[in-house]
Amino acid sequence: MLDLDSCTAPRKEYFEIPGKNQVQFSIPSELSICQSFDLVPTTSENLEFTLIAPDGTQEVKPAGEPLVINQAGKHKIIGKPLTASDLCPTSKEFNVVLVDPVEFEPILVREDCFGNRTYEAEIFGRDPENLLFTWYNEKDEIVSEGIQLIPISTGLFKLDVQSKNSEACPIPPKEFIIQEPVLEVEVSLSSTKLCELKPSATISFETTFEEEVTDIYWRRFEESGEITLLLEFKDSTQITVDVPGIYEASAFSFIPEIGKVGPTGIGCELGRNSIEVDVTPNRVTFQIPETLSICETYEFSPETNQDLDFTVTYPDGEIVTKASTETFILNQEGIYTFFWI
Structure with a gap:
């Protein structure tokens, strides 16, 4: 610009250069995660995101798809238009804290004689106030959100335990089976014959649900009315x-570590049965000579027309059992005692 004297003089003039708008998205400023977490930035725009992890690795995903986070420390996310646009990219930073997964097990901690049970999450020293508990029944319904579960059904149950102040760990819930409680078993007794001379009678005990029976008690009812x-x-x-007498066997379930001790302190009674053992008047018949003269060894078998087993006590105390169809080797001098069994 020239003044009146034809001299050049400066002049100041202001004008505005408009700036472009930036893309918009939101992410948390801090994340507590367990092992790994899928982060999906929130946006309504058609964007592409680049995640830069603390170790420098990068992952690029379009909006709506998750970015996998599995490192602790400062992360950066850059969002930019996926197609040509007048919008500028936006960069945001956030911090990640890694939280250890919760170690837990569902355990049975109490059971009574009526089949009522209490399960508890064993969390190995963790503070339950900092954890979230979720119990699922056989229908996948949530039935408890506390550290304990008192089930009212049976089947395949599940337990999930997570930290309160972090995103959920990508670990499936632990499954466990709750069986129908066994409140009663059938007890059956059988006995061999009790003979006047011998042998003694053998009483055998059998029951259904053998794995449920922990204790067996035997009693004898005397003719006098006394119970032994x-x-x-x-x-x-x-x-x-x-x-001889009436013998009774009782089956109990005694598990003190879960409080299954019953009203008498010896467990929950599951079943009982009794059997009468009498001296049988019938005797088997077999013949043996009163004396035998042998030369070194002799094969001998008692004479009988019955299918029997014999037990022979040798002079030196050795006991040998054989069927009546077999022979005994007599090779000692002295008294041999034969019993039918």
Whole structure:
């Protein structure tokens, strides 16, 4: 510009250069995650996101698809238009904290004689106040959100435990089976014959649901009305007796570690049965000579027309059992005692 004297003089003039708008999206400023987390930035625009992890690795995904986060530390996300646009990219940073997964197990902690049970999440020293518990029943319905579960049904149950202040761990819930409670078993007793001279009678115990029976108690009812508790036979499924009478066996479930002790303190009774053992007047018949003269060894078998087994006690105390169709080798001097069994 020239003034009146034809001199050049400066002049200041302002004008505005409009800036472009930036793309819009939102992410949390801090994340607590367990192992890994799929982050989907929130936006209504058609964008492409680049995730830059603390170790420098990059992952590019279009809007709506998850970006996998599995490192602790500062992360950066850059959002830019997926197609040609007047919008400028936006860069945002956020911090990631890695949280250890919760170690847990569903365990049975209490059961009574009526089949009522209580399960608990074993969390190995973790503070339950910092955890979220979710129990699912056989229909996949949530039935408890506390550390304990008192089920009212049976089947395949599941337990999920997560940290309160972090995103959920990508670990499936733990499954466990709740069986129908066994409140009663059938007890059956059978006995061999009790003979006047021998052998003793053998009483055998059998039951349904054997795995549920932890304790077996035996009693004998005397003719006088007295009841004798046979503690020497406790938990035996087969006993040998020499005294006639009525013998009774009772089956119990005793698991003190879950409080299954019953009203008497010896467990929950599941079943009982009794059997009468009498001395049989019938005797088997077999013949043996009163004396035998042998030369070194002799093969001998008692004479009988019955299918029997014999037990022979040799002079030196050795006991040998054979069928009546077999022979005994007699090779000692002295008294041999033959019993039918």
